[in-house]
Amino acid sequence: xxxxxxxxAQCVGYIAFVLxxxxxxxxxxxxxxxxxxxxxxxxIVHFALLGNPTAVASSTMSLLRSVLALxxxxxxxxxxxxxxxxVLGLSLATRMTDWLPLAASCVGTLALFLLRGVPMRLMMLGxxxxxxxxxxxxxxxxxxxxxxxxxxxxxxxxxxxxxVGRVAQPA
Numbered sequence: 001x002x003x004x005x006x007x008x009a010q011c012v013g014y015i016a017f018v019l020x021x022x023x024x025x026x027x028x029x030x031x032x033x034x035x036x037x038x039x040x041x042x043x044i045v046h047f048a049l050l051g052n053p054t055a056v057a058s059s060t061m062s063l064l065r066s067v068l069a070l071x072x073x074x075x076x077x078x079x080x081x082x083x084x085x086x087v088l089g090l091s092l093a094t095r096m097t098d099w100l101p102l103a104a105s106c107v108g109t110l111a112l113f114l115l116r117g118v119p120m121r122l123m124m125l126g127x128x129x130x131x132x133x134x135x136x137x138x139x140x141x142x143x144x145x146x147x148x149x150x151x152x153x154x155x156x157x158x159x160x161x162x163x164v165g166r167v168a169q170p171a
Contacts, residue, residue, distance in 0.1 A: 003141055009049030013142020016042035020146045024124075024154040027161055030070065031137050034098055036112075037066035043143070052138050057088040058101035062108060069112040078113035082106045104130035118165070121158050125151060 004010065016039050022036030040063035045053035065081045087101040104127040111123035128151045135143035 003139060005141060007049075009046055010071055010141050011142055012042055012046040012049060013146070015142075016046055017142050017146035017149070019149050021153055022122075024150050024157055027157060029120070033066050033070050033112060037063055037070075040066055046140065046143065047138070050138055050140060054089070054092045054098040055101045055134060055138060057092055058085065058105040061085050061088065061102075062105045065105070065109045065112060073113055075113065081109045081113075085109070097134070100130050100134035100137070104128075106132070118158055118161050121154055121161070125154050125158070128154065 019035055019039035019042055023032055023039055026032040026035060032131055040059050043059040044056055044063065047059055054125050061081060061084055065078075068077055068081070084107050085102045089099055093099055093102070106128035107130065108124055111120045111127070115123060132144060132147040132151070134140075
């Protein structure tokens with residue numbers, strides 16, 4: 001399988017890459033969610049151009065959850081978003097690997113609504129590994145690069161946040 005590095009789908013994937021890296025460098029949870037919403041929008045276009053409907057559905061749900069998480073921390077809203085992901089999976093998934101982006105979206109939803117700071121980012125790291133697997137299978141150059149870099153950047157940000165937390169605590 002030959003990939004065109006400059007096809008429109010891949011170029012949108014590169015935009016998602018930049019937005020995703022910007023997102024995971026944020027130590028402020030609100031700015032993190034805002035950049036993540038922009039990344040999700042780029043991902044919707046990217047995966048639509050690649051012809052991956054479950055990844056489009058998952059990215060759409062991720063965009064919705066990122067925007068909703070800016071305004072509420074309701075467990076009911078989180079449960080609703082997870083339920084919609086499961087419904088999408090049941091209606092769109094035709095093979096086991098189709099569940100990877102949907103599972104990543106569910107993990108991310110729970111992280112964004114229920115957690116803050118380092119714990120939220122650790123759970124998002126788990127979702128990142130699911131996206132890496134999906135993107136390799138889908139042939140997404142930008143998406144795979146994005147998620148690998150996000151794993152590294154998120155790990156660095158987690159380390160920086162944890163280090164500041166340790167310094168701020170009395171001995």
